[in-house]
Amino acid sequence: MAPGAMSQWTRSLSEAQPVPYWLDDPGRPRPEPALTTSETCDLLVVGGGYSGLWTALIAKERDPRRDVVLVEGREVGWAASGRNGGFCAASLTHGLPNGLARWPDEIHKLQELGTRNLDAIQAAVARHSIDCDFERTGEIDVATEPYQAAELRAWHEEMSRRGLAEDVEYLDAEAVREQLNSPTFQAGLWDRRGVAMLHPAKLAWGLKRACVELGVRVYEHTPALTLKPYGTGMTVRTPYARVRARQVALGTNIFPNLVRRVRSYTVPVYDYALMTEPLTPAQLASIGWKNRQGLGDSANQFHYFRLSADNRVLWGGYDAIYPYGGRVRAEYDDRPATYAKLAGHFFTCFPQLEGVRFTHAWGGAIDTCSRFSAFFGTAHQQKVAYAAGYTGLGVGATRFGAEVMLDLLSGERTERTELQMVRKKPLPFPPEPFAWTGIALTKWSLARADAQGGRRNLWLRAMDRLGLGFDS
Numbered sequence: 280m281a282p283g284a285m286s287q288w289t290r291s292l293s294e295a296q297p298v299p300y301w302l303d304d305p306g307r308p309r310p311e312p313a314l315t316t317s318e319t320c321d322l323l324v325v326g327g328g329y330s331g332l333w334t335a336l337i338a339k340e341r342d343p344r345r346d347v348v349l350v351e352g353r354e355v356g357w358a359a360s361g362r363n364g365g366f367c368a369a370s371l372t373h374g375l376p377n378g379l380a381r382w383p384d385e386i387h388k389l390q391e392l393g394t395r396n397l398d399a400i401q402a403a404v405a406r407h408s409i410d411c412d413f414e415r416t417g418e419i420d421v422a423t424e425p426y427q428a429a430e431l432r433a434w435h436e437e438m439s440r441r442g443l444a445e446d447v448e449y450l451d452a453e454a455v456r457e458q459l460n461s462p463t464f465q466a467g468l469w470d471r472r473g474v475a476m477l478h479p480a481k482l483a484w485g486l487k488r489a490c491v492e493l494g495v496r497v498y499e500h501t502p503a504l505t506l507k508p509y510g511t512g513m514t515v516r517t518p519y520a521r522v523r524a525r526q527v528a529l530g531t532n533i534f535p536n537l538v539r540r541v542r543s544y545t546v547p548v549y550d551y552a553l554m555t556e557p558l559t560p561a562q563l564a565s566i567g568w569k570n571r572q573g574l575g576d577s578a579n580q581f582h583y584f585r586l587s588a589d590n591r592v593l594w595g596g597y598d599a600i601y602p603y604g605g606r607v608r609a610e611y612d613d614r615p616a617t618y619a620k621l622a623g624h625f626f627t628c629f630p631q632l633e634g635v636r637f638t639h640a641w642g643g644a645i646d647t648c649s650r651f652s653a654f655f656g657t658a659h660q661q662k663v664a665y666a667a668g669y670t671g672l673g674v675g676a677t678r679f680g681a682e683v684m685l686d687l688l689s690g691e692r693t694e695r696t697e698l699q700m701v702r703k704k705p706l707p708f709p710p711e712p713f714a715w716t717g718i719a720l721t722k723w724s725l726a727r728a729d730a731q732g733g734r735r736n737l738w739l740r741a742m743d744r745l746g747l748g749f750d751s
Contacts, residue, residue: 287626288619288622288623288626289622291636292615292618292622292640293636295636295637295638295640296638297612297613297641298639298641300554300593301479301480301481302356302357302362302480303639307480308487310355310499311497313501314520317522318496318520320348320496320524320525321345321524322338322347322527322688323347323515323522325349326529326532326534327350327351327352327356327499328355328360328530328532329360329482329483329673329677329678330673330677330680330681332349332360332486333681334681334684335490335495336486336489336493336495337678337681338685339490339495343494347490347496348496348522349490349496350515350517350522351497351501352501352503353502355497356479356483358643359533359644359645359646360479360483361479361480361483362552363479363673365477365585365587365674366474366672366674367413368397368418368473368672369472370390371392371396371676371679372651373651373652375390375443377651378390378652381650381652381700382699382700384699387442389698392679392694393675393676393679396679397415397475399678401415401475407485407486408485409481410485411479411482412476412477413476414477414571415476416474416476416570417471417570417573418473418572418573419455419468419573420468420574420575421464422466422467423465423578424465427466428465428466430577431449434468435449435468446471447471447473449466450467452465452466458569459566459574460565460566460567461629474573476572476585478587479674501517501519502517502518503537506537506538508659509523510523512526513527515537526664526688527663527664528664528684528685530681532673533545533547533644533646533667537663538658541658541667543707544649544654544705544707544708546601546718547601547645548644548645548647548671549598549600549602550598550599551595551617551640552640552642553595553622553640554591554637562632566629568586579725580729581597592625592629592632597621598620598621599722600617600642601719603711603715604715607644611644612641613640613641618637622637646667646669647668647670648667648668649708651670653666653668653676653679654667654703655687656687656704662688664683664685664687664688666683666684668705679695705746706746
């Protein structure tokens with residue numbers, strides 16, 4: 280990489296604000312007041328991200344008489360739910376390959392449930408008039424190396440043989456560049472209906488409004504500090520008061536779970552993204568993108584990118600930073616070295632956009648588990664339910680997780696609770712220093728595989744056999 284090119288690319292970051300674009304909105308709603316007097320309720324939901332919001336909303340839709348309280352430690356949507364790329368996928372398994380490798384006997388059912396879940400999200404957005412720029416444009420998985428193009432074609436053939444290729448189209452180099460013109464693209468798989476693009480923070484804010492309108496009592500700036508049995512229910516202590524509830528649903532994801540034994544199943548991985556200024560009509564014409572799909576490349580260290588409603592390009596991914604000890608700290612949200620790297624990759628992909636500036640650059644923690652897709656469970660004699668481990672693909676899957684938590688709390692056997700995916704947990708991560716050493720070795724091996732035609736070394740093959748993973 281030439282020094283001149285690097286300085287040119289980093290100049291594009293000179294005015295970038297280190298805040299998430301989605302949250303930098305003058306229409307951001309005011310937070311609800313903090314809880315200052317003790318409450319009682321049927322269901323307490325802890326966490327004001329998608330996981331908690333969907334749980335509270337669906338609980339009231341299932342039974343309008345249910346008394347529901349939601350507490351959020353800061354503001355609704357401030358963390359992963361307001362910082363992500365806005366890819367709302369039907370997949371419940373972090374992509375079809377991961378699901379097929381782990382639950383081959385259930386994959387058709389998982390695909391069906393995922394499609395129904397995405398349909399339900401679209402219906403809820405319409406029913407509650409949530410203005411979140413929802414566009415069901417699909418996603419293209421692009422190849423930027425010859426071996427990736429061959430793998431995509433072979434994978435599409437396997438999907439077709441298994442009856443899993445509905446609405447999925449293989450695109451050769453010419454066809455993929457007709458959709459989005461980059462000299463780096465060599466092939467693509469277009470999932471036409473399985474992914475929607477949306478404004479993630481506006482979805483969270485809209486869900487909060489819908490919850491309040493249905494009678495959910497929402498308290499922000501109210502962290503849940505402890506969880507203990509109390510009579511026939513549970514009690515949660517907050518800084519100023521307590522909440523006594525018959526049942527509790529935990530949607531805290533990457534933040535320390537109030538059920539301590541669950542904590543070893545997730546680690547925080549920091550992901551970073553850039554947002555450009557709005558493209559001019561000429562700039563947009565130079566790259567095409569008339570169908571406005573989301574895109575991701577096929578490398579182990581991959582990028583994801585999409586258009587916003589006002590034609591900015593969000594460009595994120597590649598680096599996946601695990602802090603030693605698994606600590607979640609605000610200072611990790613900003614990483615200029617990664618921003619510079621991402622800017623260079625952006626202009627390599629789209630050289631015709633030379634001169635475009637980035638207005639926002641940000642990062643945040645993702646709750647990663649060893650099988651890449653969410654896990655579920657109960658505690659305290661089924662009075663507490665939890666879901667976590669979405670590994671960066673939770674915009675859509677958290678709604679499914681909310682339904683699973685409510686099913687588990689009800690004690691009912693449903694098509695969701697009968698799934699092996701729901702009944703079994705991933706392997707936990709080992710303690711330090713073994714977690715950091717294993718993740719560092721895996722990251723090094725993944726980067727090496729990308730540089731060597733996708734060839735996986737002995738370490739990665741061993742991880743594959745154990746069903747363990749780590750991704751960018």
